[in-house]
Amino acid sequence: MTAMSADKFSADRADRKGQPAPIPRIGPNARRDATALSLISLLREDAAAPRTVEAKPVQTKAPSKPLMTPAKPRIETPEQTPSTSTALTKIPTPGPLVLGDPHFIAATSRPMSVALSTRDPWRALPYLYENSQHIDAHHVQMVLAHQDARVVRIFDDLRTQLLTSMQAERWRRIAITAPTSGCGASFAATQLALSLSRIPDQRTVLMDLNQRSPALTRQLRISRESDMAGFLRGQLPLEDHLVKFSDTLALGLNTMPSQSPSEVLHMRRSGEVLDAMIHDLNPDLVLYDMPAMLEHDDVAAFLPQLDGVLLVADATRTLGPQIEECERRLSGKAPLLGVVLNRARRLPSTSVAA
Numbered sequence: 001m002t003a004m005s006a007d008k009f010s011a012d013r014a015d016r017k018g019q020p021a022p023i024p025r026i027g028p029n030a031r032r033d034a035t036a037l038s039l040i041s042l043l044r045e046d047a048a049a050p051r052t053v054e055a056k057p058v059q060t061k062a063p064s065k066p067l068m069t070p071a072k073p074r075i076e077t078p079e080q081t082p083s084t085s086t087a088l089t090k091i092p093t094p095g096p097l098v099l100g101d102p103h104f105i106a107a108t109s110r111p112m113s114v115a116l117s118t119r120d121p122w123r124a125l126p127y128l129y130e131n132s133q134h135i136d137a138h139h140v141q142m143v144l145a146h147q148d149a150r151v152v153r154i155f156d157d158l159r160t161q162l163l164t165s166m167q168a169e170r171w172r173r174i175a176i177t178a179p180t181s182g183c184g185a186s187f188a189a190t191q192l193a194l195s196l197s198r199i200p201d202q203r204t205v206l207m208d209l210n211q212r213s214p215a216l217t218r219q220l221r222i223s224r225e226s227d228m229a230g231f232l233r234g235q236l237p238l239e240d241h242l243v244k245f246s247d248t249l250a251l252g253l254n255t256m257p258s259q260s261p262s263e264v265l266h267m268r269r270s271g272e273v274l275d276a277m278i279h280d281l282n283p284d285l286v287l288y289d290m291p292a293m294l295e296h297d298d299v300a301a302f303l304p305q306l307d308g309v310l311l312v313a314d315a316t317r318t319l320g321p322q323i324e325e326c327e328r329r330l331s332g333k334a335p336l337l338g339v340v341l342n343r344a345r346r347l348p349s350t351s352v353a354a
Contacts, residue, residue, distance in 0.1 A: 121238065121280040122203060125250055128222070128243040135246045137194045144191065144219070155191040158340070162192075162310075165337060166285065171307030173278070174337065175209075177290040177299050179322040183314040184342040186215035189289040196285060197249035203283040205242070207252035209302070210291045211261035214254040220245070228254035229261070232270040238277060250281065261291070265301040274305060293326050300329065308337040315344035 127133065138152065145151035166172060176189040193206040208216040211228055224243070231241040231252065242250050258264055278286060288306070291298045299309070309330055313323060323339065330336050 122250070122282070124239055125242050125244045125281075126239065128224070128245050128251065132244055132246055137197045137246060137249070140220075141191055141194045144187070144194075152191070152195070155188075155195045158192060158338075159195040162337065163196075163285075166307070169307070172284060173286050173288070173305060173307045174310055175288045175290045175299060175302065175306050175308075175334075176310045176312065178292050178312040178314070179294050179318055179326050180314075181213070181292045181295060183292070183312045183318060185292075185312040186210065186219055186289050188310075188312045188340050188342065189287055190216060190219040193249060193287050196287075197246055200248065202285070203248055203250070203281070205250045205252065205277070205281065205283045205286045207286065207288050208254040209265070209288045209298070211254060211258040211264065211298070212291050212296065214257065216251065216289060217253050217255055220251075222253065224253065225255050226253035227256045228252065229256065229258040229264050232264050232273055233267070234269050234273050238280060242277075242281075250283070262296060262298045262301045265298055271305055293329065294322060303330075303333045306334045308335045310337050310340065312340045312342055315341050 129135070141152045141155070142149065162174070166174070176185050176192070178185040189206060193204055196202055196204040206216065208214050208226075208228060214228070217223070217226070226241065227236065228241075230236050242252050244250050264270055288302070290302065293299045293311075311323065311326055327336050
């Protein structure tokens with residue numbers, strides 16, 4: 001694979017109006033090129049009136065099926081390991097999220113308590129909802145994607161590629177970030193975590209480390225107060241901070257923006273707390289939703305805690321040099337696992353990203 005050039009990315013962005021845009025080629029990080037992922041694109045059909053996932057709430061038709069309705073367990077057939085050439089499909093990006101949706105249950109009370117287990121700390125974590133054991137993660141994904149199954153399939157494909165790379169290297173700590181804010185990193189982190197949680201024997205932890213502008217509670221319509229900075233400082237025990245969204249997905253939420261987020265991540269104590277969390281829970285994968293790389297130093301401060309970084313770019317405004325600068329900052333410190341191109345207008349269905 002060859003690295004994406006700034007001119008090609010800018011030309012791709014400039015030529016979107018009126019004709020299909022070519023797929024940029026993303027080069028692997030020099031440190032671990034064997035684990036680079038193919039470009040995954042989230043597309044939309046309405047090029048004239050772009051919609052963003054973090055736009056001002058608008059009124060939309062409520063889904064007919066409540067989010068938290070108990071559902072039959074979904075058994076997913078393991079996907080085949082993708083080849084070096086992955087065909088991309090035309091799919092639209094989801095529209096604006098609607099806050100206050102009556103079909104989302106707000107966790108305004110204390111989480112449901114469970115009996116502690118000395119053998120498996122994962123089982124000791126409280127459930128977020130009383131029916132968390134029966135939550136249908138696929139249905140949640142569909143609601144967040146406004147019933148567009150193609151968006152969910154894109155994240156399923158990303159899940160498979162990511163697991164192949166991570167398992168080969170025995171890695172499990174991934175940061176999901178973007179060059180600049182507003183690119184959709186939190187949406188991508190939420191969808192990827194839900195996709196991973198649909199694997200019955202796969203345990204995933206999703207942590208909201210964007211202490212400047214926490215977004216996971218908004219993405220999942222959760223109104224439970226959480227203090228990530230307090231947890232990282234060791235002021236909150238594991239079972240008082242993390243909650244299980246389902247049997248296979250645990251959440252580390254945050255509703256209290258920190259005044260010194262990068263300083264908290266620099267603390268030795270923060271690393272010790274997260275290492276202890278991973279040791280105790282023994283998850284298969286830990287996803288960290290983080291602030292923009294080029295706007296703050298949070299990701300740079302956290303690199304010693306990471307096995308890899310997944311970058312989310314916005315096709316409507318992210319520039320080639322911005323992606324190259326992110327890759328430069330990661331070089332020799334953490335591998336760039338891949339780039340998720342969000343809000344791309346159109347790509348030919350026969351195009352291939354290598």
